[in-house]
Amino acid sequence: MTIYRSSVQTAGVTDPDSYLPLPQTQFHVLVSLTAGERHGYAIMQDVEASSSGLVRMGPATLYGTLKRLVDDGLAEELAHRRGPDDDQRRRYYRLTGLGQRVCAAEANRLAGLVRITRANLRPGTA
Amino acid sequence: MSAPHPIYHTLVRLYPKAFRDAYGADLVQHFDGLVADRGVRAAWGRTALDLAVTLPRYRLETIMNERHSANTISIVIGVVVAAGIATLLVDVGIYLSPLLLIVALVLAVLQRSAIARALRAADSDGRRRRLRTAAVLGVVFVASFVAYLLLIGDTWTTRETVLAIIGNAAMIGAVGFLAAGLLTPRTSERHHPNGTM
Numbered sequence: 551m552t553i554y555r556s557s558v559q560t561a562g563v564t565d566p567d568s569y570l571p572l573p574q575t576q577f578h579v580l581v582s583l584t585a586g587e588r589h590g591y592a593i594m595q596d597v598e599a600s601s602s603g604l605v606r607m608g609p610a611t612l613y614g615t616l617k618r619l620v621d622d623g624l625a626e627e628l629a630h631r632r633g634p635d636d637d638q639r640r641r642y643y644r645l646t647g648l649g650q651r652v653c654a655a656e657a658n659r660l661a662g663l664v665r666i667t668r669a670n671l672r673p674g675t676a
Numbered sequence: 677m678s679a680p681h682p683i684y685h686t687l688v689r690l691y692p693k694a695f696r697d698a699y700g701a702d703l704v705q706h707f708d709g710l711v712a713d714r715g716v717r718a719a720w721g722r723t724a725l726d727l728a729v730t731l732p733r734y735r736l737e738t739i740m741n742e743r744h745s746a747n748t749i750s751i752v753i754g755v756v757v758a759a760g761i762a763t764l765l766v767d768v769g770i771y772l773s774p775l776l777l778i779v780a781l782v783l784a785v786l787q788r789s790a791i792a793r794a795l796r797a798a799d800s801d802g803r804r805r806r807l808r809t810a811a812v813l814g815v816v817f818v819a820s821f822v823a824y825l826l827l828i829g830d831t832w833t834t835r836e837t838v839l840a841i842i843g844n845a846a847m848i849g850a851v852g853f854l855a856a857g858l859l860t861p862r863t864s865e866r867h868h869p870n871g872t873m
Contacts, residue, residue: 590702590706591705591706591709594706606722607726608722608723608725608726608727608729608730609702609703609706609707609710609723609726610691610699610703610726610727610730610731610734611726611729611730612706613695613699613702613703613706614695614730614733614734617695617698617699639705640702640705641702
């Protein structure tokens with residue numbers, strides 16, 4: 551049985567839209583966690599790869615962001631490691647149900663902006 | 677926590693204690709990984725900027741968190757109580773007390789709305805009860821003060837004396853319960869010691 555550390559939920563806040571817009575670093579970390587459980591270093595590598603190297607998070611920025619996400623109930627830390635092959639010294643994190651909904655809501659918000667931008671910047675519309 | 681990179685290990689100590697206790701080992705391990713993967717220069721290039729940005733930010737957040745707000749409020753509350761006691765001796769005290777009470781409340785609101793959050797959060801029953809009692813006594817104090825201002829005349833009568841006694845007792849009680857409520861540990865703090873940065 552996997553046991554998760556308790557997280558401090560933001561009192562009564564379960565509406566994903568109330569978290570939007572997400573700070574860029576939080577969204578990048580959440581996007582990384584959509585692929586599954588990750589430890590901090592792997593999240594940093596994911597974020598760097600998915601942003602083509604544009605977003606480079608330092609250690610304290612990364613763990614400060616993870617702390618905020620855990621405190622807000624968007625991510626949670628696994629008390630037990632996934633398997634014997636994983637680094638037992640590292641702490642793993644995963645999305646909560648609320649975290650998944652918030653991440654999806656932010657993605658929809660950004661997708662809407664992208665649609666508007668593309669429509670406005672279509673060749674010949676300027 | 678091993679210290680293969682003593683300079684970074686030392687710098688991590690500058691972060692607030694709660695953050696350091698929760699993530700200090702991860703920070704050092706993360707830095708080790710950066711050095712191993714990308715070399716010392718690249719690791720420091722990324723980490724130096726990270727330190728410069730996050731150290732003051734996390735320190736500031738610590739100053740602004742609820743526990744520190746409660747400490748600040750407690751100091752102001754002490755001044756308010758002293759002013760309330762002075763009211764019994766000097767007539768001008770009754771004008772000073774509400775002003776200081778307002779200052780205390782403004783401080784509480786500015787510092788991340790500690791009172792509002794305490795009332796909203798899933799706190800212990802004792803904490804909620806004390807804060808609600810403080811709110812009720814605060815209303816009594818304000819009402820008696822307004823009544824005092826409306827009824828005050830050229831001469832000091834029994835009516836003003838009674839209002840002054842009720843108002844001061846309510847004010848002292850309100851700040852006492854407010855301090856007790858804010859200083860009562862939240863349920864979440866007892867179960868989650870890393871709740872503050």
